[in-house]
Amino acid sequence: MSSEVFFKPITELGSLLAAKKISSVELMQAVLARTKAIDSKVQAFNSFDEADALAQARASDERRAAGQAGGPLDGIPVGIKDVISVAGQPLTASSKMLANFVSPYDATATRKLKAAGAICWGRLNLDEFAMGSSTENSAFKTTCNPWDLTRVPGGSSGGSAAAVAAGEAVAALGSDTGGSIRQPAALCGVVGLKPTYGLVSRYGLIAFASSLDQIGPFGRTVEDAAILLGAIAGHDANDSTSFKAEIPDYRAGLAKRKGPWKLGIAKEYFAEGIDPEVNAAVQSAIAHYKKLGCEIREISLPHTKYAVAVYYIIATAECSSNLARFDGIRYGHRSKDATDALDIYFKSRAEGFGPEVKRRIILGTYVLSSGYYDAYYLRAQKVRTLIRRDFLNAYQEVDAILTPTSPTPAFKRGAKADPLAMYLCDIYTIGVNLAGLPGISLPCGFSKSGLPIGLQIIGQPFKEADLLAIARAYEQGHDWHTKHPTL
Amino acid sequence: MKYEAVIGLEVHVQIKTRSKMFSRVATGYGAEPNTLTDPVVLALPGVLPVMNKAALDAVIKSGLMLGCEIAPVCKWDRKNYFYPDSPKNYQISQYDQPICLGGAVEIELPGPARNVMGEHKKIPLTRIHLEEDVGKLNHSATGSLIDYNRAGTPLMEIVSEPAMHTAEEAYAYLTSLRQTMIYGGISDCDMEKGQLRCDANISIRPVGETKLGTKVELKNLNSISFVRDGIAHEIKRQISVAESGGTIVQETRDYDGQTGASQSLRSKEMAHDYRYFPDPDLMPVKVDEAWKQSLRAGCPEQPFDKQRRFLEQYQIPYTITSVLVPERELGDFFEEAAKLSGRPQAAGNWIVNDLLRETGSAKISLAESKVKPAHIAALVKLVEAGTILNNAAKEVFIDMFATGEMPEVIVGRKGLKAGTNTAELEQWCREAIVANPKALADFKGGKDSAINGFKGPVMKAAKGKADPKLVDETLRRLLAQM
Numbered sequence: 018m019s020s021e022v023f024f025k026p027i028t029e030l031g032s033l034l035a036a037k038k039i040s041s042v043e044l045m046q047a048v049l050a051r052t053k054a055i056d057s058k059v060q061a062f063n064s065f066d067e068a069d070a071l072a073q074a075r076a077s078d079e080r081r082a083a084g085q086a087g088g089p090l091d092g093i094p095v096g097i098k099d100v101i102s103v104a105g106q107p108l109t110a111s112s113k114m115l116a117n118f119v120s121p122y123d124a125t126a127t128r129k130l131k132a133a134g135a136i137c138w139g140r141l142n143l144d145e146f147a148m149g150s151s152t153e154n155s156a157f158k159t160t161c162n163p164w165d166l167t168r169v170p171g172g173s174s175g176g177s178a179a180a181v182a183a184g185e186a187v188a189a190l191g192s193d194t195g196g197s198i199r200q201p202a203a204l205c206g207v208v209g210l211k212p213t214y215g216l217v218s219r220y221g222l223i224a225f226a227s228s229l230d231q232i233g234p235f236g237r238t239v240e241d242a243a244i245l246l247g248a249i250a251g252h253d254a255n256d257s258t259s260f261k262a263e264i265p266d267y268r269a270g271l272a273k274r275k276g277p278w279k280l281g282i283a284k285e286y287f288a289e290g291i292d293p294e295v296n297a298a299v300q301s302a303i304a305h306y307k308k309l310g311c312e313i314r315e316i317s318l319p320h321t322k323y324a325v326a327v328y329y330i331i332a333t334a335e336c337s338s339n340l341a342r343f344d345g346i347r348y349g350h351r352s353k354d355a356t357d358a359l360d361i362y363f364k365s366r367a368e369g370f371g372p373e374v375k376r377r378i379i380l381g382t383y384v385l386s387s388g389y390y391d392a393y394y395l396r397a398q399k400v401r402t403l404i405r406r407d408f409l410n411a412y413q414e415v416d417a418i419l420t421p422t423s424p425t426p427a428f429k430r431g432a433k434a435d436p437l438a439m440y441l442c443d444i445y446t447i448g449v450n451l452a453g454l455p456g457i458s459l460p461c462g463f464s465k466s467g468l469p470i471g472l473q474i475i476g477q478p479f480k481e482a483d484l485l486a487i488a489r490a491y492e493q494g495h496d497w498h499t500k501h502p503t504l
Numbered sequence: 505m506k507y508e509a510v511i512g513l514e515v516h517v518q519i520k521t522r523s524k525m526f527s528r529v530a531t532g533y534g535a536e537p538n539t540l541t542d543p544v545v546l547a548l549p550g551v552l553p554v555m556n557k558a559a560l561d562a563v564i565k566s567g568l569m570l571g572c573e574i575a576p577v578c579k580w581d582r583k584n585y586f587y588p589d590s591p592k593n594y595q596i597s598q599y600d601q602p603i604c605l606g607g608a609v610e611i612e613l614p615g616p617a618r619n620v621m622g623e624h625k626k627i628p629l630t631r632i633h634l635e636e637d638v639g640k641l642n643h644s645a646t647g648s649l650i651d652y653n654r655a656g657t658p659l660m661e662i663v664s665e666p667a668m669h670t671a672e673e674a675y676a677y678l679t680s681l682r683q684t685m686i687y688g689g690i691s692d693c694d695m696e697k698g699q700l701r702c703d704a705n706i707s708i709r710p711v712g713e714t715k716l717g718t719k720v721e722l723k724n725l726n727s728i729s730f731v732r733d734g735i736a737h738e739i740k741r742q743i744s745v746a747e748s749g750g751t752i753v754q755e756t757r758d759y760d761g762q763t764g765a766s767q768s769l770r771s772k773e774m775a776h777d778y779r780y781f782p783d784p785d786l787m788p789v790k791v792d793e794a795w796k797q798s799l800r801a802g803c804p805e806q807p808f809d810k811q812r813r814f815l816e817q818y819q820i821p822y823t824i825t826s827v828l829v830p831e832r833e834l835g836d837f838f839e840e841a842a843k844l845s846g847r848p849q850a851a852g853n854w855i856v857n858d859l860l861r862e863t864g865s866a867k868i869s870l871a872e873s874k875v876k877p878a879h880i881a882a883l884v885k886l887v888e889a890g891t892i893l894n895n896a897a898k899e900v901f902i903d904m905f906a907t908g909e910m911p912e913v914i915v916g917r918k919g920l921k922a923g924t925n926t927a928e929l930e931q932w933c934r935e936a937i938v939a940n941p942k943a944l945a946d947f948k949g950g951k952d953s954a955i956n957g958f959k960g961p962v963m964k965a966a967k968g969k970a971d972p973k974l975v976d977e978t979l980r981r982l983l984a985q986m
Contacts, residue, residue, distance in 0.1 A: 101550075102549070102550045121543065121548070122543050122548070122551075124550060219552060220550070221551075222550055223549040223550045224550070224552075224785075226784075228784035255554060256552050256554075257553070257554050257555065257785060257787050258552075258787060334781060337584075338584050338594050338781070341584060341586065341594055342547040342549075342591065342592045346588050346650070347547070347650075348546075358587075358648070385584070385779035386777055386779060387777045387779070390780075394781060
């Protein structure tokens, strides 16, 4: 047994568990030890419940001993972003508002993970209510990039990405509203997948922007992401926006779908603002696909330039309404100074929400206000349709689209104090959410200073199996995913 | 100057479904506070709404009964406002595309006399939409408590055009709307339980003017009579403001049915901006022809249609139909008894005069009564055939209400069959005459009414089974011989 068992992918750990070369309790203990050793530096976890994690591991070992082990996830510690509900565990959204909230129910994704035998492991840090691109907006702590602790891990699922990169979790769940899985995956050098809107139930995910949010997996490899996605995907009667689709065996599909594919390059995604090293890494990834026999076509997504503006209207409008329930009345933070109902609202929300959350609530309230609705929200919805149409037109010609995930590698903590500069971190990822498409980010190199760079592949609606196969084709020709940060 | 009032009503009706509008938890009234809740109702972090199709069925059915146009798509919007009884601080409702448009409520105004049908009118509707109810605040000296049991109950809002002009019309409108809802099984419309709630928009204008005046919204009208009284009070108030040279301000007023006074709650300046937008958690639902058709098939005959039919088909008087029609079960009961007996008028009389009197004093419902349409029909037939006489029939009725036995059984058991033995009757008459020489003398002396002195003892001897006409004839024949 390797001393670095916590760096092994699910697939390899699955074999070790099946061969009884390691027990789930041993694996969990190794991950626990790793976490205790380094999380003071990485700060990926808001909290974890050691006894509960070990109990889940023991239960898995008992299933295995009884010959009742489930699939490849049985006994694997999967970190959970602290915005996805696990019954009996804290659910804070990294906000003071929910600092003491314990959720009484399982999210559908959590329930499915548990059914697959996975260990729901810890509560991973994020930008407060998933609003941000650096995890600096957490009310509790700023997670550090394991490759360079002075830099951010990206966000909002920074805790999830950093935990997987640092070996504090074998895999993790995150959520992606404008890039919140893919961008931190790119910055931390792991695989992150945002599924098609409607593929994974949102029940139990604290809503930021309901029409954009999706839960998705983080893994060390494309295959690990495929395994996790297979476990959490599928229609859910508790989510009216979840899609009734047959869920294919994503993992088996990796071997079957071999290409060659027609891949699109959108010129709008290589415009000014892109870091030369990122550009170079992505260009060399494109060259690799060419070598594999794929046809590379230049395509145009002409409404890309409106994506950030449209996103910050729709997402903030929805968040202003979604976050109204955090009022200090039934649960969550209640101001000690409040004297009446109105006062409870004002003071509890003033004290409970951080500045970025307040900024977005105010923006969203404004764009929905009487007299402004048509000019902002309605117009934004129309442009959103055009953005989606751009992609669907492109898919007449190509199977998937290759882009950088993030314009730059991980930036220094505190480097983007201007909210607008922070919003531009997501220029390559936001369109995917607006169009409801699946997107994956996988490692495609390192900068000279040793920071990971991510390649984004954007797929067609509900064709995650193809998307994963395309990503896997690149991964098989490279060893980026075998490199780990030194901590 | 003469003024006319213009009244529009916004009526909220709770739909009678087993579970709530957007969650599986049960609906109900009177349960322990906060027991009819779940994570969805309490708006815990991360939960999502899922539409209850039965509630949508009910509102579409209501629309069909009221002649509304049904929208091809059921679309959901969020109405955003902060209030502690609203767990999400937004209400899922329908804003720009209500599920029902147009339609009308037929009303009947009071007639010139109780037994004369009044004028009928159709009050046009603007719209009906579906939404979810809020919780309930209970204020006390020590603080306020919230009960979320009611939160999330399916609620439909029925908005009339400003097309009523008197408090009586508003009263008739609510009465009729309530009947329709109960007929359709949509709601029990118990106002005490908040199953039907009404807000009234009232304005006045000089007679002849077509523009609407400044409207005042009257809230907390929690019985149909309070609606009538509150509106009447508000019309008077507005006219007196206008006549004393004042200006009517747009405001919401609270009417207290106990004291008969109203006071201002808030003025227009404090009006909310609800920031409506389509709810991204709920997909629009297509309502196709087949769906509407299947609901149309379940719509009952409307009360006033039934009234017209009863008058025509059964030729029964308005005083009887006006009692039979408002309650759907009573009308059905009557039709069954009418069919079985072949005598609608007699059946109607028994039901309205005797059955309702007995159920009323026993404080039981029609369904709980042991008397069924077959009992009424059998009784009608016994009287019709002359087997029993009217006063015996009344006795049979009381007995069958108590025992549930068929009338012929009771007649047999009590020996109530009308007397046919003339020898026996003659004997009783002779005895009565002999026993009362004074009356005999009076009668012979020319005082005809003295004959009544013999009838009591005869009827007593006959135990009521004697035909009074036959008794009279027999007595006169015997007296003439004496």
